[in-house]
Amino acid sequence: MTEKSDILIYGEMAGGRLTTTTRELVSIGRRLSAELGHPLGILLVGAGLATAVAESATLVPGKIYVMDAAALADSDPERNVEAVIAACRRIAPQVILMGHTDVARDIAPRLAVRLEASIVTDCVDVTAEPDTGSLRQMRPVYGGKAMAVWLSEGDRPRIVTVRPRSAAPAEPDISNRGVVINLPADTINPTAKPKLVETVRDQGVSTRLEEAKVIVAGGAGIGGREGFDMVESLARLLGGVTGITRAVSDIGWMPSTLEIGQTGHIVKPDLYIAVGISGASQHLAGCQAAKYMVAINKDPEAYIFTVSDFGVVGDYREALPPLIEKLKALLAA
Amino acid sequence: MNIIVCVREVLDPDLPPAKFRVDPESKRVLPPEALPPVINPYDAVAAELALRLKDRYGGKITALTLGDNGQNVVRHVLSMGADDGIVLSDRLFEGSDSFSTAYVLGQAIKKIGSYDLILCGRQAADWDEGLVGPVLAEYLGLPLVTQARSIEVTEQGIVVSRVTIDGHQVFVAPLPALVTVSGVAGQPRLPSGWNIIAAVRKQVPVWSADDIGADPSRVGTAAARRKLVRLFIPERERKCEIVTGETTAEAAVKLATRLRESGIV
Numbered sequence: 001m002t003e004k005s006d007i008l009i010y011g012e013m014a015g016g017r018l019t020t021t022t023r024e025l026v027s028i029g030r031r032l033s034a035e036l037g038h039p040l041g042i043l044l045v046g047a048g049l050a051t052a053v054a055e056s057a058t059l060v061p062g063k064i065y066v067m068d069a070a071a072l073a074d075s076d077p078e079r080n081v082e083a084v085i086a087a088c089r090r091i092a093p094q095v096i097l098m099g100h101t102d103v104a105r106d107i108a109p110r111l112a113v114r115l116e117a118s119i120v121t122d123c124v125d126v127t128a129e130p131d132t133g134s135l136r137q138m139r140p141v142y143g144g145k146a147m148a149v150w151l152s153e154g155d156r157p158r159i160v161t162v163r164p165r166s167a168a169p170a171e172p173d174i175s176n177r178g179v180v181i182n183l184p185a186d187t188i189n190p191t192a193k194p195k196l197v198e199t200v201r202d203q204g205v206s207t208r209l210e211e212a213k214v215i216v217a218g219g220a221g222i223g224g225r226e227g228f229d230m231v232e233s234l235a236r237l238l239g240g241v242t243g244i245t246r247a248v249s250d251i252g253w254m255p256s257t258l259e260i261g262q263t264g265h266i267v268k269p270d271l272y273i274a275v276g277i278s279g280a281s282q283h284l285a286g287c288q289a290a291k292y293m294v295a296i297n298k299d300p301e302a303y304i305f306t307v308s309d310f311g312v313v314g315d316y317r318e319a320l321p322p323l324i325e326k327l328k329a330l331l332a333a
Numbered sequence: 334m335n336i337i338v339c340v341r342e343v344l345d346p347d348l349p350p351a352k353f354r355v356d357p358e359s360k361r362v363l364p365p366e367a368l369p370p371v372i373n374p375y376d377a378v379a380a381e382l383a384l385r386l387k388d389r390y391g392g393k394i395t396a397l398t399l400g401d402n403g404q405n406v407v408r409h410v411l412s413m414g415a416d417d418g419i420v421l422s423d424r425l426f427e428g429s430d431s432f433s434t435a436y437v438l439g440q441a442i443k444k445i446g447s448y449d450l451i452l453c454g455r456q457a458a459d460w461d462e463g464l465v466g467p468v469l470a471e472y473l474g475l476p477l478v479t480q481a482r483s484i485e486v487t488e489q490g491i492v493v494s495r496v497t498i499d500g501h502q503v504f505v506a507p508l509p510a511l512v513t514v515s516g517v518a519g520q521p522r523l524p525s526g527w528n529i530i531a532a533v534r535k536q537v538p539v540w541s542a543d544d545i546g547a548d549p550s551r552v553g554t555a556a557a558r559r560k561l562v563r564l565f566i567p568e569r570e571r572k573c574e575i576v577t578g579e580t581t582a583e584a585a586v587k588l589a590t591r592l593r594e595s596g597i598v
Contacts, residue, residue: 077477102497106479109467113432118558121462136562141460142362143346145353148460149563156558194476194493194506201500214598238598250516256482257499262461263516265498271597281350282458288569292597294588295573303350308573312588314581322582326589327598 006041006063007032008093010084012103013044015203016051018059020210021099023169025162026059028126029097030170032135033062035128038094041065042178045083047073053180058172062179065091069185076196077106082188085114090183093157095135097126100161108161117157120150122262124166135160144262144281164210165266165289205257209265214240214273217260217287220247221276221297221316228254230320231275237324237331243267245283261286275316279304296320334392334486335448336383338415339438339469340376341398342406343459345369353566360564362459372406375454377521379514380410382484383452384522387414390486395419395445399426399437404537411532412524418535419445423542428554431464437552438465439472440545450491451511455480466513476506480515 009029011022026042033040041063042056049068056064067083084107088096096111098104100122112119120137124147127136133154140163141148152158209215216235218228228242235242242258249256249264260267262282272290277283279295279302287293288307295308298315305311312319345368354363364370372380383394396410396418403420411418421441429437442451451473456463463479470477478493482501485492490507496515524532542549550556576591578584592598 077479102480105463106467106477109431109464110471110477112464113468113471119464120559121464138563139461141564142344142353143458143461145348145350145566146355146362147563147565147567148561150559151562152559194478194504194510196502196504198503199500200502201497203499205499246516250520252517256496256517263455271592279350280346282346284569293571294592296585305573305575306351306570309571310588310591311573311575312581312584313575313577314584318581319585319588323585323589326586327593330589330593331598 004038005092005094007038007095009042010098011042011044013046013052018052018055020169021164024167025097026170027167032128035130043087045072057178058174058176059170060178061176064178064180065183067183067185071188074196079188081107081110084111087183088115096159098161100163104161108159112159115157117159118152119159121161122163123160124163126160140285144285165268202257208241209267212241213270214238215243215267215269216240216273217243218275219245219277225253234324237327245277274304277304278302334386334390336394336450337397337448338380338383339397339453340406340410341373341400342370343373343457345371346458355564355566357565360561372409373454373457378516378518379452379454380413381519381521382514384414397441399434407537408532411535412529413522414528418537420537420539422539425542425549426552429552430557431462432468433552433556435465435468435472437547438469440547444545449508453513455513455515470511476510478504479513481512482515482517
């Protein structure tokens with residue numbers, strides 16, 4: 001069997017379409033495919049996948065493996081794992097690329113055990129060494145204070161989960177003709193435990209934060225729920241959205257779905273205004289790609305200032321109202 | 334409920350970035366002066382969740398750690414209110430990756446014998462990988478739920494709410510099971526006077542590779558599935574213009590003007 005084994009993307013969908021993160025993986029996959037001389041493929045697991053399949057056909061210059069079954073509709077991790085294992089036994093990929101998402105954090109380590117693969121999670125860069133076929137995977141560690149580079153050799157399959165916003169999303173190429181291969185879903189055990197019984201989602205929050213050009217975020221320095229009214233006012237004025245830090249999420253002043261950082265959303269706005277945020281590395285992991293950073297913090301030593309373009313040292317309660325008023329006036333002029 | 338909590342210590346995540354140092358030659362992080370390691374924050378939350386379950390349903394909590402300095406972190410969990418602790422330590426374990434770590438923990442858990450629930454922090458605040466918990470669940474053949482924010486016990490087992498980026502999911506699972514715990518699950522209680530005294534008096538056994546019947550080919554550097562080739566501190570600073578004024582309000586007004594004239598708003 002001389003056919004080269006695939007670099008396989010695990011595709012994720014939202015509202016029936018491929019997620020931005022998945023399209024970012026396509027960019028990375030295309031490059032690895034060229035570096036390693038192996039074909040790129042994509043695996044779609046779920047229900048009602050026609051749109052995602054059509055999109056994939058314009059993005060992935062290789063095979064589109066499809067496992068489409070009603071039993072796979074709800075992203076139950078157990079069923080997903082079984083589905084991906086079944087698919088991988090047929091495809092025998094040498095590299096599996098996934099976004100570092102809630103789904104992947106759950107299933108990727110288990111896949112690594114069952115496929116006896118190596119795994120590196122939350123990577124911001126992946127390159128291949130053409131002569132050896134080894135992968136070099138760079139990822140933040142110590143909450144982002146340092147970067148580690150891991151080498152994974154080709155003697156076993158490699159699973160790589162990639163931090164969202166690490167690459168530009170691939171653009172469709174209508175001349176591309178991906179080949180669709182339908183995989184049977186009959187090996188999936190419908191009574192797998194544990195069982196997912198309910199999913200509650202704020203459908204738009206990921207997209208809102210991903211696409212926001214302006215984000216105003218509040219941290220522990222806000223001191224309580226009420227202070228966020230001002231943060232939200234500023235965000236609204238600038239046509240932006242509100243974000244929070246992990247500390248705020250853990251304490252519960254605001255919904256955890258607004259968390260920006262290593263264990264939350266990774267964002268890339270034009271403007272990020274950090275209010276009452278000290279600048280802990282694991283928070284910066286989520287926002288440091290912003291074009292412009294502005295910080296308001298009453299501690300002049302706060303680390304956030306070293307990673308900002310503009311700063312005001314002072315209590316946000318004294319800074320935000322005049323900032324909002326003046327911006328209102330300037331924007332109306 | 335018999336609960337085993339897997340914990341370990343990490344370099345204090347509150348270390349200011351300016352004081353963080355690595356040695357690129359040995360590819361190691363240099364331990365900071367005057368700032369001792371702390372319990373991995375997510376593991377502290379896992380211990381807290383275990384204690385809340387014990388408060389509500391009764392039972393016993395065992396803290397388990399892999400690491401030569403394991404006594405410190407185990408005694409911390411004992412002084413929060415856990416009942417027993419076990420440290421795993423052996424030269425052979427050095428250089429272990431997440432698979433080997435999970436294997437060692439798994440062997441220890443098999444030796445402990447009976448349990449209802451294993452809790453782990455969702456990831457460690459140093460290497461940030463989130464692998465050990467799920468891999469351990471695989472090795473023990475246990476149902477797994479990750480990123481838990483709450484656990485309820487029912488006749489059928491447990492109901493777990495899992496935090497996701499845009500909401501939450503609810504899972505039901507039979508016991509025994511393994512659950513990894515997110516930071517939203519609760520604020521860890523501080524060690525309390527009575528428990529601190531009890532913790533000091535507790536015998537905490539140290540188990541070696543032999544004690545747990547660990548296969549040497551599955552642990553240590555040689556068993557690792559990948560290699561660390563570089564460790565460095567990235568350049569990330571920007572040049573910050575601090576906008577000042579007689580008062581904070583005045584500075585804020587100037588900031589608005591600066592942002593507008595720079596074309597940022």
